[in-house]
Amino acid sequence: MIFATTGDPPLPAMDDLHWRATARVGAFTMGASLFGPKDKRAVSIEGAGLLEEMIRRSIDTTLAG
Numbered sequence: 001m002i003f004a005t006t007g008d009p010p011l012p013a014m015d016d017l018h019w020r021a022t023a024r025v026g027a028f029t030m031g032a033s034l035f036g037p038k039d040k041r042a043v044s045i046e047g048a049g050l051l052e053e054m055i056r057r058s059i060d061t062t063l064a065g
Contacts (some may be wrong), residue, residue, distance in 0.1 A: 002023060002051050002052055005020055017043050023059070025062050
């Protein structure tokens with residue numbers, strides 16, 4: 001699951017809007033978040049795609065053993 005949300009960023013220069021994700025990777029539940037500067041690619045729909053790719057690669061690597 002990947003969703004956009006708002007909250008306090010880890011650094012002042014980053015946007016309040018950020019992406020969060022959870023996924024089952026093997027026997028584990030993984031959580032991830034992606035923050036980025038205001039009006040940049042990380043906080044656009046591209047950021048969701050980046051998290052989706054990271055999750056897919058993590059699952060593929062885990063299944064490959």
